[in-house]
Amino acid sequence: MADDGEEKPKNFHEMELDDRILKAIAKLGWQTPTLIQERAIPLLLEGKDVLVRARTGSGKTAAFAVPVIQKILNIKQTAQHQEIKALILAPSKELCHQICGVIKELTIKCSREVRCVDVAPQVELGVQKPLLVEKPDIVVGTPTRVLKHVKAGNLDLKKSMEILVIDEADLVFSFGYESEVKELMERLPTIYQAILASATLSEDVKSLKNLVLHNPVTLKLEEPEIAPASQLTHYHLMAEEMDKASILYSLLKLHLIRGKTIIFVNTVDKCYKIKLYLEQFGIPTCVLNSELPAKIRCHSVNQFNQGIYDIIVASDEKALEEPGNFEVKKSKRKKDKESGVSRGIDFQFVANVINFDFPLDVESYIHRAGRTARGNNQGSVLSFVSIKEKSLLEQVENNLKVGQEDASIFKSYHFKLEEVEAFRYRAKDAWRAVTRIAVREARLKEIKQEIFNCQKLKSYFEDNPTDLQVLRHDKALHTVKIQHHLSDVPEYIVPPTLKGVASLGRKNKRKRDHYRTSQGSTSRFQAKKSNPLLSMDFEGFNKKKKKN
Template sequence: MGDDTAATTTATDDTEPKYVEFSEMGLDSRLLRAIDSCGWRSPTLIQERAIPLALEGNDILAKARTGTGKSAAFALPILHGLLAIKDGALASDDSARHVRALVLSPSKELCAQLTQHFRQLTAYCSREITVLDISTGRVDDLKGVMTAETPDVIVGTPSRVLLHIEAKHLPSLKRELRYLAIDESDLMFSYGYEQDLTRVLQSVPAIGCQSFLMSATLNPEVKALKKLCLHNPVILKLEEPELPESDKLLQYHIECHEEEEKFVLINSMFKLGLIRGKTIVFVSSVDRCYKLKLFLEQFGVRTCILNSELPIASRCHAVQQFNAGVYEIIIASDEKCCADASQRKSKKSHSKRRPDEEYGVSRGIDFQYVSNVINFDFPTTVQSYTHRVGRVARGDDSGEGTVLSLICPPEKDYFETVKASFGSGANFRPYQFRMEELEAFKYRSRDALRAVTTIAVREARIKEIKREILTSQTLKSYFEANPKDQKVLKHDRALHTVKHKQHLRDVPEYIVPPTLQSMVKSKKGSNKRLEEEASLSYTPKRKRRPKHVKNKKDRDSDPLKTFRFNARKRGKPKLKNRRK
């Protein structure tokens, strides 16, 4: 077993290895073609260090920041090894299929993402290597696929994999497994997988199985896993800051005197165009998601929600729509990281609603081209703040992003703890917002907020669940056999949704701060479009994902500006055009 004296590589070593391209690593040509199709120009730091070592057969324990390409760092060596096994089997006329790679992840969202990632990398060898996500669906329904069409790679949460092992769907796992990867391994125990993971590891080979532990931190849980499944591992502890560099990440905060001010601020920022680009808004619960969504809808600001109570397919669909540009704003509850693991385990929920225990959003999910993260509810731990911030300034995106935290007095201590943990290098800046210029927005927001009652939030949640039931492919055959049940759902009583008032969607000039008058006039067409799209019945037109902005001037611009700076910057081009 590995110990603490195992080899360690750091990114700041004087003897760091020479930079290598993917084509110089000795990867299979079919994988190189897939890499080229994905548009990866060069390996990230973790990929550059881990892949050559993994191809030599070493067990890997890697610590790297979220968004640095850890998935490909273990997926590419695994697929390269599987292709070598397949080619050898063809030469020896041994065509028997076995599950030879097992990938474990703490949440269903991450499992779906990893499966998609593997399928992208097997685009040119899909006949040779098959991948199956077993984190969802009924165990019995997957029996035929698991036994008759045995996949080469299976992806799942520890609890789901254990169910299949107990159902004897993986009879050759102990004998034939060659690769084991545990992604986001530092979250496994905090998600309650300690016993399940231990039992799964008892069903994998003790020797002859190469293992990967990928993590954002090296906490005691990871060290415990290291002893269970790694053999003399190479430890890649990349010496990089927990947050992106200050020139790539701008961190603002606004101190609010009361809860109502948060709603006033976020409404005015979206309506006045102070927040530009794709935005993730983090809140502390599902109820808060719907409260904020219903509030913003009244002003013509269209959003989507990540709801832990909906099926995994619906949650993944919301992420896909956000990534495709159908929605510019996504509101996500960060329930898993709102408290320490010990507090979560001891705390009993009195709610009748049962969210998915294998739901997670702040870690690992690949939100693409995110410009802003808004902490509407400030996280209670440094780790949660770090992983929320990891959604922006990612390696494959523009490399730049903005974080805005709205902080009420009860959250002040959490903010001070985060600020102290990162020191002066993190460059936290107060956002110079003129609250005295938002009196008109305050009156409007107060009326809109008053309409978002507890009943309205509950009814909105019921409406979405009802819609999911009616459109569920799983229940399609049931409704065909029981049309009366479907009719009852369709003609159920009317829900008490929030009434939208047209005047709230308009932004008359007299309520616009003087320093933003010129900018808002130029955005009238855009505001009208937002108003049209705000209704729940609106069906967006399919559009191509916008190409990545390559203009240096646009890339360096800050998507979050103060009143004075915004007005001055946007006013000058108009004068120049008039002179011409």
């Protein structure tokens, strides 16, 4: 967008926002708007159609949520009837849940004036009908779900809707919503303000732009697709499957990886294999994949954000839809197309992303990396790379270093397996113990376990908060025989060059456990960590010892 010479507002209070919104923003701790918020909010308040393109983690949700709430408050001053004024579409249930959560946080001081309903959850339409009969100001949902309500007569958007928002617009068509969106457009008013928010400007976004927007302003921030090197560090480590498992175990037990961590794999079965494998060493993890019910996925993310557990093992199955030269076995299991892990979800204070399986395309790598180093926080990405995946690593690096002075994006993560031979011996036994049958049994057991998470028990747990431990998603599945001695790391198997670092890690672990017990959350503690991923460079440690 051309610069018109006008000074742009630098703070929220300079944007002519309602005091109730400003108080909510202050409560959230947002001191200054991000660049996309600074540019987009004034334009949207003027009533212009806007196409927002900004990288993941840049604050796009608030960039459209704040002006939507402000416009509704303005309308309320003269409105005589309660009506639905805004429709927000998103490609996944998790993202719908997250958007609704942000809106509720921003309307905490005006919750009676501005009401938001999320219709994405897969329940009977009749269950949600009473909520829509009350005509909430904002309706959030996936295109499929919203269209079903429109067809059922539960939702009449043609009479009153004034604002349409489509978030993660570049995924809407790729998630298979093209026909639903086009049919939905025919059931909307002829005149309304439209907003498209996207991480990329793909051909699908251009098609949506022509379908939805009228004379739009395009905000394309001149920024890299991922956080800069000063904020996000990329490591790679060449290793095959068994070595990956050994290294992962060593890193976690020696506390060389600190803070909240997301481990990405490419399949659902691998999710459970990693979880069962780490269980044997007393490392609790939570799994996240498209086979889990939407409520469970959202609940897991919320608990992770609250600091109840620190490690999530997530399957990025969307990367497998266009596998290129890789063959992907078709699964008979029922998967939820309205799910997404590497895109859209606002994981908070994630210090590290570990690619146990290297992503199959550049876009998937970018979006996985976007789960960390969000806002002004620091982050690291560690990618395990096998010989077969080396070409993918080169492809990603060539794409990321375009236009950058630094010729090398990925730093080599130094790890000498011979120094942790005792760890490797343990890892082999634990990895082989996780058979296909154990993985299948774990999946079935988890479904039974998650029955306790149904909404009907909500009131019971409100009255009995100590029983909430039942709802933890990182509990052991116990489909593999647990050898309790494996959870401890004897001093004699810790490499001499790492004893100082490992003991420091255990000391920090005790502090974190104490903090979790006393505060019920680790978010603030983890947010302050300055060096979440330590390179296991033994030569470096030896040099430091010699100097001392």
